[in-house]
Amino acid sequence: MYCEECNKRPAAVHFTQILNGQKKETHLCEKCAAQKGAVIFNLDGQMGIPNLLGSFFGSHYIQGGNTNSPETECPSCGMKLVDIRQTGKLGCADCYNAFDQYLEPILRRIHGNNQHIGKVPAREGEIVLLKRKIEELKEQLHQAVVSEEYEKAAEIRDSIKELEKQNE
Amino acid sequence: MAADLLKDNYVYWMEASKGQDADIVISSRVRLARNLAQFPFPHLLNAEEGERFIQLFKTAWQKISPAAMPGMTLLMFDQLSSLDRQILVEKHLISPGHARNNSDYNGVLVNEDGSLAIMINEEDHLRIQCFLPGLQLEESLDRAQKVDDLLEGELSLAFDERRGYLTACPTNAGTGMRASVMLHLPAFVISGQLNFLFQNISQLGMTVRGLYGEGTEVVGNLFQISNQITLGQTEEDIRSKLTSITMQIVEQERAMRQKIKADMVYQLEDKVGRAYGILTNARVMTSNEAMNLLSDLRLGIDLGIIKDIDVFALNELLVAIRPAHLQRKAGTEMEAFARDIKRAGVIKEKLIRQAQD
Numbered sequence: 001m002y003c004e005e006c007n008k009r010p011a012a013v014h015f016t017q018i019l020n021g022q023k024k025e026t027h028l029c030e031k032c033a034a035q036k037g038a039v040i041f042n043l044d045g046q047m048g049i050p051n052l053l054g055s056f057f058g059s060h061y062i063q064g065g066n067t068n069s070p071e072t073e074c075p076s077c078g079m080k081l082v083d084i085r086q087t088g089k090l091g092c093a094d095c096y097n098a099f100d101q102y103l104e105p106i107l108r109r110i111h112g113n114n115q116h117i118g119k120v121p122a123r124e125g126e127i128v129l130l131k132r133k134i135e136e137l138k139e140q141l142h143q144a145v146v147s148e149e150y151e152k153a154a155e156i157r158d159s160i161k162e163l164e165k166q167n168e
Numbered sequence: 169m170a171a172d173l174l175k176d177n178y179v180y181w182m183e184a185s186k187g188q189d190a191d192i193v194i195s196s197r198v199r200l201a202r203n204l205a206q207f208p209f210p211h212l213l214n215a216e217e218g219e220r221f222i223q224l225f226k227t228a229w230q231k232i233s234p235a236a237m238p239g240m241t242l243l244m245f246d247q248l249s250s251l252d253r254q255i256l257v258e259k260h261l262i263s264p265g266h267a268r269n270n271s272d273y274n275g276v277l278v279n280e281d282g283s284l285a286i287m288i289n290e291e292d293h294l295r296i297q298c299f300l301p302g303l304q305l306e307e308s309l310d311r312a313q314k315v316d317d318l319l320e321g322e323l324s325l326a327f328d329e330r331r332g333y334l335t336a337c338p339t340n341a342g343t344g345m346r347a348s349v350m351l352h353l354p355a356f357v358i359s360g361q362l363n364f365l366f367q368n369i370s371q372l373g374m375t376v377r378g379l380y381g382e383g384t385e386v387v388g389n390l391f392q393i394s395n396q397i398t399l400g401q402t403e404e405d406i407r408s409k410l411t412s413i414t415m416q417i418v419e420q421e422r423a424m425r426q427k428i429k430a431d432m433v434y435q436l437e438d439k440v441g442r443a444y445g446i447l448t449n450a451r452v453m454t455s456n457e458a459m460n461l462l463s464d465l466r467l468g469i470d471l472g473i474i475k476d477i478d479v480f481a482l483n484e485l486l487v488a489i490r491p492a493h494l495q496r497k498a499g500t501e502m503e504a505f506a507r508d509i510k511r512a513g514v515i516k517e518k519l520i521r522q523a524q525d
Contacts, residue, residue, distance in 0.1 A: 088337060092209055092212065093203060093328075093334045096328055097328075103338060110339050111342065111397045111399040112397065115330055115399075116330060116333075117402055118332060119316075119333075119343060123320060123324070124324060124327045127329075128327075131329075
């Protein structure tokens, strides 16, 4: 396999990115990979997580696109963006809001995703659970309409209305 | 009793006969990271907040226990010696980083057999962990989830609709879940397939680490594989993906073992026999040497070359030969050389007793 970039040298660096569930494979020769600045993570532990995160935070910090300045502070715990860059850790739950714009691309880079779809705690996530239930019913409603089961659709519509009332 | 976990070698994940595919999968672990909404993350907790946090946690735990979470003991690190904490690290119940911090609001809530341990104020306020022998990620997740549900009933957890469970490090946000398996892969190593495996695994969103987690070296052909992505997948997705990857690795490892046995039976029996000979006769042995020889011996047992030694004994030795366990057994602090002598003795005694039983 030849390098996708120069088509001259054999591809030596292969990496797969998963962005919002879309898989993208890239194959480059070492020279082009170095030029493109592809980040290659080694597995032997020389680069620990804080380091890695430091570089995540750091690289994005240089690029534009976020309005959080290094002195931006979390109103709850007082952590500054510079502190986060240094430690690789946030200060408290509210930091997620305070540095939202900043975290968005970082979460995408780490997880290839930015939206939680897993477990929701019953108490703290009551509203989230309700919203999810409504979404689920709307999907069922759509299915019922498509398959022309109008009686069933009417029933589902009623339960959605019921739940939306609770949500208010 | 948790006191025994500090005294004896035993911890539940050693019981190979109770797990699936335990010839290759030593243990399975699921960890859920959780934080309380009203406190800063552990690295920013001051003494007063730390104290309040512990009080709140104790109250919550006492409301839940004992019916739902039987036999739990709370070990606070200011009450434990550094040797005790190291013992817990060697059993994998707490992380090396956690053990280094002996502040009076750090600790671990652990059950009698060490299958359940909640690290308190490690990187996150609570890290619920379940450890089981063999490949049992489903059961591990199930048990950890139950504990999480119980705690959530009493404590207000930091949760966000978009980001899920909020953690000190964004690498854990979302599910806060890390599932991992400890694998013994000598045939991958012998056949030089390791790099191939590592590349494939990282492309699947998994990561390979050494025996004691992040940043630790690989010894004795033991590898820990865990999920890297915690956000944007369900707990069930993560669990089933790691389970199926593990099953594929197990299958490949088994096939390669059989091939080695078929193609190089003399070399294989020689390797295993020498390992047994050294392990039962040496007087001084470093940890690395022991881990590598025990790996050869384990391979020999799995392939039926060595009989009369059970895998439980080998799992026990993985822990018993570590520095803190050796010193606990000797009842005194020991320098490296003294530990090497003690280690050789402990291994010899165990293996010879196995052969006699």
